[in-house]
Amino acid sequence: MKRLALLSTLLLLAGCGLKPASAFVPAVEPGSIRPIPSFEDATFRVTSKEFTEQLILGKIAVLALTAAGAEVEDHTNVQGSITSRRSVTGGENDLAWEYTGTGWINYLGQEDPLPDPKQQFEAVRKMDLEKNRIVWLAPYSPGNNTYTMTVTRQTKQKYGLNTLSDMAKVPVAARTFCVEPEFSSRNDGLRGMLKTYGIPYGTAVPPGNIFQMSAGVVYNTTAEGKCTFGEAYETDARIQSLDLQVLADDKKFFPNYNPAVTVREPVLRAHPEIAGIFAKIAPKLTTTVLRDLNSKVDVEGRDPVFVARDWMREQGLIR
Template sequence: MRRRFLAAALVPTLALTGCGLKPASAFIPHIEPAGIRPIPDLKDATIRVTSKEFTEQIILGKIAVLALTAAGANAEDHTNVQGSVTARKSITSGDNDLAWEYTGTGWITYLGEENPIADPQKQFEAVRDLDLKRNHIAWLAPPAPLNNTYAMAVTTATQKKYGLSDLSDMRKVPAGQRTFCVDPEFFTRNDGLRGMLKAYGLSYGSSVPATNVRQMSSGVVYNATSGGKCTFGEVFTTDGRIEALHLHVLSDSKHFFPNYNPAITVRESVLRAHPELTALFAKISPKLTTTVMRSLNSKVDVNGDDPVFVARDWMRDQGLIK
């Protein structure tokens, strides 16, 4: 996934764990089955789970490891791999078996498609069908409802002052105060700043003067926005710092930003051997909303908790394990 969490320069009041900076170990705490029951056909089956290195991916990876363990499988924890390409290659090469992946990443980065699909379900079905055909990678339904995509955020005071709730409301802010804090990649991407402005009837260089756009690392954006250095700040919708800094995320009524809904991806041969994996993860995916994931990420990045215990405690709260 095209996350840049590792570039984060964190807010001084937050724990110095950072998005993706807290190391993840392969330790698996003791758990007992609850809502997830042992599956006879998974008993003693070895399933190798991987993830990328940022916080959300590590938490999701730990959830998969714990789910497989509760179901009776021998889950090998290979989470916390650096980079999307490396994690993906470990699946396609057969070095790992299973990982959570994002529909937008699969469609754009791995399959090379340029035009994202606005409808989340249709986007999932398109990436599922094409990835299976080309690469023998199966995407398990349903995808999680959480959407870890780009967004613009403002402070609560700014939101109330101008009556902001959607990106279409950017026009309500006088041009002189229509300032943006963004990272360099968002500034240059087709699905980044200029495309967003155009989609909502604004233009970089005129209705948004070039001097109103400040480029900085993605981690600094959160602090700069919270501190009033810009009116609008580029964020990721599931980042835990949104809640910690009391930022308000503007909705994207025109669906400009691509959908990044995670789903379990698994090698086709593994799924054929263990078709019960679909039902297992169907118990989990629907529970993972944007709000839930933002809270889980915050427990790691703001509170400094360990990802595996965050995953375990959430699964206990959901009655999946005990």
């Protein structure tokens, strides 16, 4: 088994977690991911963004390709979506996990997300290939790192809240929201959500009911009951650790952010077996699984690479 070229930086700076990313990647052996003869002389460069979930996904890709017999350069832990993306489109890296909503809105400049996750995946896949020669590998993961609204268990029970439509059950005086500044101003954020669910900003939700703060503060403030509703990302571990309850987006307002592996077309053309490797992995990454993996890093303090390795072993993908 070839050894990895370990080029990870050592510090996470922001995003959904603030844990250090180890530059060490442990040795692994094949499981259901079997050695591929043509990988013997292949080298793949894998990147990821700097937040917890991306680090875990990046390490999963590194370990999977290693188990398949390739040389892997670990370039995970890049600050910012744009930087990571440009490293792939510019040819500095070969492969990265991306999110369908991010690709569609942020990279391809589309304003209106598609509510059906399959249609969204197929649309971003088609356009990114045509415009940038980037291939989105099927299948995409069922996990969805989209926006959501959370409440405490006590609030859920008090008002009978299960969906975002149920926000209208809460009296105006108690209809308070803790959100990030960006979420408050985005087209796919707070005001669009309130309009869609029939409780528009300014009338049904007075301006004084909106409290803006950093993402890290939102979760704790909501859990402490200082706001009735708190913005969250569905796969964030703090939902689980703080026992927050997710309200279902029953009108499908928020974009889908399903993870999928993106690969430069020349790389996939030279090594089409890459698609089969990640076809074994992607379907297993549900929202619940991603939230649990994130929790092991952000709550338990474990290193992303060991979280990735142990999960892959549990799934029989590697040994």
